[in-house]
Amino acid sequence: MFQKGSVDKGARSPAGFYGWHMLVLASLVGILTGPGQSAAVSVFREHLSSDLNLSDSAIATAYLLGTLISSAFQPRIGTWVDNVGVRRATVVIGVLFAIAVAHMSIIHGVIWLSVGFLGIRLLGQGALSLTTTVAVAHWFNLRRGFAMGLKTTVVFSGMSAVPLILALTIESWGWRQAWLLAAATIFLTVIPIAFFGYVDRPSDLGQVPDGGNYETEILPDRSVKSVTRDAAIRTRTFWTLASVTVCSSLFGTGLIFHQSNILGEIGYSNSEAAAMFLPAAVGSIVGGLGFGWLADRSVRPWLPATSGFLIALTTFLGGSVTSFGGVIIYVLLFGVAMGGVASMNTALLPALFGVGHIGSITGSLSFLSVLASSIGGLAYSLGSNVFGDYRSTSVAFSIVPLLVAGTALINRRHFLTSESSRG
Numbered sequence: 001m002f003q004k005g006s007v008d009k010g011a012r013s014p015a016g017f018y019g020w021h022m023l024v025l026a027s028l029v030g031i032l033t034g035p036g037q038s039a040a041v042s043v044f045r046e047h048l049s050s051d052l053n054l055s056d057s058a059i060a061t062a063y064l065l066g067t068l069i070s071s072a073f074q075p076r077i078g079t080w081v082d083n084v085g086v087r088r089a090t091v092v093i094g095v096l097f098a099i100a101v102a103h104m105s106i107i108h109g110v111i112w113l114s115v116g117f118l119g120i121r122l123l124g125q126g127a128l129s130l131t132t133t134v135a136v137a138h139w140f141n142l143r144r145g146f147a148m149g150l151k152t153t154v155v156f157s158g159m160s161a162v163p164l165i166l167a168l169t170i171e172s173w174g175w176r177q178a179w180l181l182a183a184a185t186i187f188l189t190v191i192p193i194a195f196f197g198y199v200d201r202p203s204d205l206g207q208v209p210d211g212g213n214y215e216t217e218i219l220p221d222r223s224v225k226s227v228t229r230d231a232a233i234r235t236r237t238f239w240t241l242a243s244v245t246v247c248s249s250l251f252g253t254g255l256i257f258h259q260s261n262i263l264g265e266i267g268y269s270n271s272e273a274a275a276m277f278l279p280a281a282v283g284s285i286v287g288g289l290g291f292g293w294l295a296d297r298s299v300r301p302w303l304p305a306t307s308g309f310l311i312a313l314t315t316f317l318g319g320s321v322t323s324f325g326g327v328i329i330y331v332l333l334f335g336v337a338m339g340g341v342a343s344m345n346t347a348l349l350p351a352l353f354g355v356g357h358i359g360s361i362t363g364s365l366s367f368l369s370v371l372a373s374s375i376g377g378l379a380y381s382l383g384s385n386v387f388g389d390y391r392s393t394s395v396a397f398s399i400v401p402l403l404v405a406g407t408a409l410i411n412r413r414h415f416l417t418s419e420s421s422r423g
Contacts, residue, residue, distance in 0.1 A: 016211075017211030018139070018199060018205055018207060019136075019210070022135055022197075023139070023147055023151050025135070026132040026133075027132070027154035029131070029135075029193055029194070030129060030132040030154070030155035031155055032128075032190050033097075033124045033128045033159075034124075034162030034163075034182075035120060035179070035186070036097065036100075036125040037125050037159065038125075038373065039160075039277055040162050040163055040166055041117075042259050042274075043163045048113065048175075051175070052108065057381045057382070060381040062113040062117055063378070064377065064378045065114045065374075066113075066118035066120075066122075066374075067121045067371075067374030069118050069122075070121040070122035070125075070374075071366075071369075071371040074126050074130070074364070077127045078229075078361070078364065079359060079363065081130065081131055082357060086135045086200055087199065089131055090131045090193075094128065094187070094194060097120070097127075097190070098183045098186040098190070099119075101120055101179055101182050101183040102179065102180055104116045104120060105176040105179040121373075121374075130359070132151070132155070133148075133346045134359045136148060136151055139202055141210050144350060145292045145293060145294070145351070148343055148346035149289045149292015149295070149347065150288070150289060150292065152284070152288035152292065152339055152343040153288030153292075156281060156285075156338065156342070157281040157285060158281075161278065161281070163274045164271075164278060166182065166274075167271050169181060226354030226358075227354060227356075227357070232352075233361075236411055240407065240408050241345065244341060245345060245365060245372075246371075247372075248307070248337065248338060248341040248369075249370070250379065251394075252311070252337070252338050252373075253373040254380035255334065255376075257380065258377065258381070259273045259276065259277070261384075261390045262318055262319070262391060262394065263327065265390060266327075277331070279331045280334050283332040283334060286339070287335060287341075287343065288340065288343040290340065291307075291340040291341075291347075292343040295348055300348065301413060302409075302412055303348070304411075305405050306405075307337065307344060307405075308405025309401075310333065311404075312398045312402040313337075313398075314330065314333050316395055319391035319392060319395035319396075319398075320395055
């Protein structure tokens with residue numbers, strides 16, 4: 001039996017706090033969810049359209065159906081991760097995700113495409129991403145905001161290169177082969193990382209969160225009693241956070257999925273549009289680290305409203321900039337907004353509701369996030385028919401996150417203390 005603060009000198013236990021190792025490993029796994037994310041799917045859109053003879057609306061509808069159905073499983077997956085542990089769950093999900101990505105190489109027709117989207121969205125964007133959050137949440141308490149912000153930054157930075165890598169792979173070997181290479185990469189990396197590197201909780205190595213280094217913080221009350229998922233989703237705090245998350249997922253997915261359309265309307269090629277995901281990595285560093293650091297401090301009640309305003313500004317700029325400098329500002333701000341929201345969510349959920357049921361609570365928020373992201377692509381496609389083009393659509397949509405930001409501003413006081421401390 002380990003004593004509190006002791007360290008087992010085993011194969012997966014370095015002579016020091018293992019939480020930072022978990023953060024690095026979870027970040028690598030997060031990057032490898034890339035083939036299941038909207039940015040990666042966007043570089044396949046033109047090839048799916050031409051080879052399968054499908055319109056943009058048909059592809060967006062298939063994407064909606066696959067993502068929509070996958071969203072229904074997220075709360076149950078979160079509960080399962082809580083029960084079996086993040087290490088075992090990641091191994092199983094990693095194997096299934098690799099198979100789902102490989103399956104994308106043999107699709108034919110819109111129904112088959114919908115099934116393919118279901119697989120990669122359920123297992124990559126949903127389940128595997130969820131495990132990376134749970135993997136880190138158990139290892140930090142005082143520094144959870146900073147740790148989650150750092151993970152978000154690394155994931156977003158690494159993931160920003162995935163669309164460009166896939167675009168270059170498609171140009172060299174074809175889009176079907178690109179899916180197969182992505183599947184092989186996932187299988188050969190995610191499974192070994194989870195099996196040999198992951199440790200479910202600090203107590204498994206005789207350690208404690210943060211390594212036991214409990215110096216004074218601006219928010220000293222960080223011992224949060226865990227509440228159940230049912231209790232969490234009955235709070236105003238959860239739904240305020242969820243509304244910002246829904247805006248981020250819906251409009252972020254729309255902008256990503258139609259990146260080539262939006263930038264194509266001002267003369268960018270498919271590869272040039274994919275390359276614009278790289279500057280977004282710089283923005284995600286600022287957003288991820290900045291919001292993670294702020295989530296540990298007294299200004300955290302302002303973060304949901306700030307996130308909403310950033311999403312509104314990003315959506316507006318996406319449809320209004322024309323110059324190269326303007327596009328760079330847009331993609332940088334896009335990175336700040338997306339990285340900030342992701343970092344804020346992963347830091348605030350355990351800070352407000354505890355870690356005892358963090359998988360199921362995160363799964364519930366993921367359900368709403370994935371549900372919203374399923375609509376994003378089609379919303380922009382339909383909007384282009386109503387407003388005339390994708391850029392006008394983006395400008396028109398910016399009013400929604402602006403209203404959500406106002407609501408979050410009104411409810412900001414609920415984010416200062418945990419739900420359990422308020423009874």
